[in-house]
Amino acid sequence: MSQVGIEGLTVERGLELFDTALGLDEPALVPIELNLATLRQNTDHLPEIFRTVSGGGGRPRRESGTRTAGPTLAERLTGLDDDARSVAVLGVVRAEAAMVLGHSGPDAIEPDRAFQELGFDSLTAVEFRNRLNETTGLRLPPTLIFDYPNPDAVTAHVLSELAPDQGGSEQLDEDEQVRRILQSIPIHRLRDAGLMRSLLELGGAGAQGSMDADTGAEVGESIDELDAESLISMALDEFELDGPTGEAGN
Numbered sequence: 617m618s619q620v621g622i623e624g625l626t627v628e629r630g631l632e633l634f635d636t637a638l639g640l641d642e643p644a645l646v647p648i649e650l651n652l653a654t655l656r657q658n659t660d661h662l663p664e665i666f667r668t669v670s671g672g673g674g675r676p677r678r679e680s681g682t683r684t685a686g687p688t689l690a691e692r693l694t695g696l697d698d699d700a701r702s703v704a705v706l707g708v709v710r711a712e713a714a715m716v717l718g719h720s721g722p723d724a725i726e727p728d729r730a731f732q733e734l735g736f737d738s739l740t741a742v743e744f745r746n747r748l749n750e751t752t753g754l755r756l757p758p759t760l761i762f763d764y765p766n767p768d769a770v771t772a773h774v775l776s777e778l779a780p781d782q783g784g785s786e787q788l789d790e791d792e793q794v795r796r797i798l799q800s801i802p803i804h805r806l807r808d809a810g811l812m813r814s815l816l817e818l819g820g821a822g823a824q825g826s827m828d829a830d831t832g833a834e835v836g837e838s839i840d841e842l843d844a845e846s847l848i849s850m851a852l853d854e855f856e857l858d859g860p861t862g863e864a865g866n
Contacts, residue, residue: 621654
């Protein structure tokens with residue numbers, strides 16, 4: 617909030633404003649400490665009431681979704697291969713997340729770490745979604761970080777919406793989106809949530825001595841050595857092979 621000119625209140629200052637409010641006849645008051653200099657530098661992102669308080673300086677507020685001059689993100693992705701597009705969009709997602717959380721740069725944002733673990737709350741979640749809307753030109757849902765719980769998952773979603781047909785790629789279907797989201801979840805979070813056993817059983821890898829469908833290796837001997845992506849890929853692949861009812865496929 618301080619980035620747009622709204623400062624915190626000390627206990628003494630808060631009590632002073634409270635006492636002042638009690639002596640006034642106004643029906644509705646908001647005790648708030650404003651940094652007018654900062655407000656004037658950010659008027660394009662402020663509600664009308666704050667621009668009025670700041671003296672009306674600066675540029676008029678842009679409508680949501682209006683992009684500045686220069687190549688759009690979609691245009692920047694044109695001609696790039698799948699890996700390069702993913703890197704470009706992930707860079708944007710990490711940069712916007714770092715800006716919202718007040719970090720000095722995107723390196724502070726781990727791509728596979730959950731947004732809530734990074735420090736997001738409901739307020740910063742909305743700001744992050746709004747900034748991505750402006751940067752990408754999309755209309756992303758207000759529940760973005762809850763539907764796509766880490767930067768990798770948001771990147772996959774933005775790519776599927778922004779450039780579904782570029783470079784010969786087809787738009788990700790629902791199954792592929794679920795697969796990517798699951799693969800982006802750190803393995804310790806699956807354990808903490810009590811989902812490991814269910815996931816392994818779903819993929820036919822829960823029993824002692826289960827065999828890997830591709831390598832023929834004993835799953836029980838090496839399961840702890842796998843990373844999250846390999847583990848979930850194995851479980852999902854075996855689930856597709858055996859079918860949802862557990863009947864072996866041909």
